[in-house]
Amino acid sequence: MSRQRSLSLAAYRVLSWGVPKPQDHGALPRPEGELLWIHIAGRHRLRAANDFCRRLQQARPGLSILRTAPPGTDLNDWNSDDAPVVCLPAERTGAARSFLDHWRPDLGLWVGGGLMPNLVTRAHDAGIPLILLEAEPDIRAAPAAKWVPDIARHTFDCFQAIHATSEDAARQIRRLGGATNKVSVSPPLRINPTLQSWPEDELIETTHALSGRPIWLAAWVEPREVISVLSAHRQAMRMLPRLAMILHVSDRGEVAPLRRRLEDMDLRCANWENGDPIEDMTQVILCDDPETLGLWYRLCPVTFLGRSLELGSAGCDPITATALGSAVIHGPYVNHHQDIYDQLDNASAACVIRSATELGDALVDLLAPDRAADMALAGWDLVTEGAPQVDTLIDMVQDQLDKGRMDDAST
Template structure:
């Protein structure tokens, strides 16, 4: 009774609020299965974009609608679009808006992450009978202002979900204390970004491994024009102590390839161009690539990588996830604002090291380029990169199970 009264009160008050205007028209609802996933903050939107990308690889034909709380910046939205077929803000909880949203999209499953539950929206969704999953709930989510104005509304907000994933034992206990059945609640790791690493062919990996013949190798990835001189200077310095050392150099912008070649010639470094089909022989000191299209190969080849676009201001750094997940120890510059949180976690775990100039870079190369030296860093990086995979894998498995059980009941012909 308390649950129905709290929901009824909330709905009644919601109806007296100004109904939002229609705004932009929605794109057509596609045929077939549609998974709707909502992110309570920008970090969760990134993680759901990665989850959607993996789900679509495993389950061809499924479509994914990603919604968020309206706070996501453009770069997070762009990342989410790699997996989501549609990405849109969902901020209103007016009862009529909720019904219009559901009538248009008719999702086959709802996956909600984090705080800020739109009570009218999720309760209307539950009334359609589709599977509903609530994930990545921690103690902070219990104190979100949206849940606190009616004592029993918090319970009602949570109880519409079939399965709830808490981040800690403590948050799971709080959920159960609300009156939620313990059988609904499971404890898992946090939901974190977990993009699909770039691939490479076995033939290419075998070829480059044969050509290297055991030589020490390091990778400089996404080099900017204003970083070329520092990278080559560090390599020349390291060559004095490691004479067989090979640098694999990939550019952030293919337009800088002529500048890289000019700098290599000026530095008197012997080089080959992978994209032109050149082979790596014993005399080659630098293997250049005009773009990052083969980074899946190079991260698997090099035990140590310098993630460029970070030495000089203005570039923001690149996402270190791929390098960490594919077993490469990481060096990076001081300008990584776009992915600062992940670099800090990797550094704290001993998986990454910050350098400030070519001298620091050269010293780190000499110390870490041997595979056994970089192995501990690489293992720590792999553990950080894969810690978010636990919940992602669990959610993908559960989504597939629920969709299979529901069959095509909600899919349009």
Template sequence: MSRSLSLAAYRALSRRKFRASHIGDIERPDGELLWMHATSQDRLHVLCNLAARIKSQRPELKVLATVDQRRTDSFSPNGCDLLQVLGPDHPDQARQFLDHWRPDMCLWAGGDLMPNLITQARSRTIPMVLVDLAEDEVPARRSRWMPDLGRLTLGCFHQILVRDEAAAEVLRRAGFSSARVRVAGRLRTTATPPPCSDDLLDELSGDIGGRPVWFSVGTQPAEVDLVLEAHRNAVRLIHRLLLVIDVADPGDAVGLKDHIASKGMRCADWDDGDPIGEETQVVVSADPEALGLWYRIAPITFVASTFDRRPSGRNPFEPAALGSAVIHGPHTGNYPDAFARLDAISAAREVRNADQLSAQVVALSAPDQAARIALDAWKVATEGAELTDALIDLVQDMLDMREDTHAGP
């Protein structure tokens, strides 16, 4: 009885305290919709990274990411199809949100729970999983008028995955069973390295021979000259050094070969089938399917789009997971958590200009240096992979069960 009174009291209070806002004019896409809620900017990045992994196995799935109104600077990184900023936890707005989006499942990361929204979602039998809950995020007793509101809200989740044993113990003391609460570790960005044809890798390795190679991935037009200047400087010390430039947008490759030639460098266009000879200094590639090949060929990867303040770029764990040492610029775009984790243990090198970039390329061309930093980066890149894989399986299973009994529109 006290729990239902707690919720009734909270709903009455939130009606008086908050004003419902318009839910927006974005149409709900057809088919299955996975709703992911992030309670921090870092979690938004990680969830959308997870979404991309899930969608690679479930191509028809659409993903809605939500954040609360205190994080209106948030944007939707790669992997999430839609971004909705939630207003206050008003009961009418919760109803409008659920009526409009009709999600097939909810994955909620972190604390800052919204009792009206969460309890209404549970009443509609929407499967919900709470992940990455830290000890200090476990809802506390609000007041003598709403003593069990936090426990009632947490009880709406089918599973609760916490960061550590301390958080799990708090929940067990609150009456949650070990079957529902699981210590899973911290939710982190991971990466699935892009595939590569073994035959093509062997063939290209033979063509290049023993030449040192470095790779600039996701290069923006404004970064091309910086990368070329760094390469020119590095070649003075490593005469056979080969640069591979991948462009951020395939359209940016038009005219790039001529631009490189105008700088006095001999260039091959990979997409046009140009041969890579001993005299080739730069290779241009715009084919995203070739990324796995270049990550494996190059022991050094400059993750570009990091001299651009706009949110963009690629996940640095892609090259790191394949043993390529990572260099990056000052702006970490869509992957701040991944870059911060690498930088924290010197498993990546940050540069701020062409001179610094060339210096790091030269330094990491020494096999022992590249191997050390690549090993450290690989350890970071694969941390959290077990939790990510488990979540992918859990989401797939829950959506399959939902499809069997409550097929989406």
């Protein structure tokens, strides 16, 4: 360590000193064996990070993963049973040391900005290899010590590799002191869905039953969205008289009353779950089993994803529908999955509607020849774009862990 770096870090650590609180390293015990620490700087990155972790653990059985969020994060929307998340401690010297002494990670991945100099430099000094993904020129220095010279450079220097998502971010990081040979540009982590196969005979049989008719799917439809969906279907049938809708409801208890409602509206329906046959005059096919969506996403060129049209909704995950080749229509209320919907919208792989009339218009437009196919192709390109990067990153992580294992064996 150079004398200047030693003096700068010493000054920073003194100015940001603080006694760690008992909860600073979380209540969870450190698991036995290898431990990867992955820090996720924002909730919008959580799904892709979790997807990467699952794939990594499939490739490396026995690897445990510690997921962390920025200090003070409300974790109510972060945690799940299989992927608990803990908050990092505040940017204090003692808290950083306590956190690392408790968890003793074998490797660290930092996804996003908000770099914390105490934690990063302490991890580096402890010999923990660090990799920075989706890098941003964003240092979360302690308020009392922001004036310390070159603290950004010292922090970036601790990473073995720095991957920014744009040339502009890479340039800013280099200006802050990131070594040119460490900084590169690569796409952000993407969700790469693992798709279950579907019996070929059922695909063929259902396709035959539909007799080449235009079809579309309304999936995860909430009770308060039903009227809008049915109105859009009737509107589209004026232009496409043989149009059939597969209506998947999010509440299984709604199927029976909904069938009576459809019959009162003179809409001919079949209950797929009861084995009702699809006839040439069937206009609505009711279903409620989430597993059945694997069939309909494959067969329907267009899918409206519900839980998105009414105020107070939060959307449902569009990845599987997109990966299975269906063009996606959605409402404006998708905040639980906003990032991926924004990516799909920007790639012209999905479109947003705000009313039943707009949904009907979108259906007629997208059911035109090749229109939905173009959107589906754009969606497929988007959801598979990150696959090579994930494979490369998994290899990089495994190489680092293998190297650490060899170093331990030689000591």
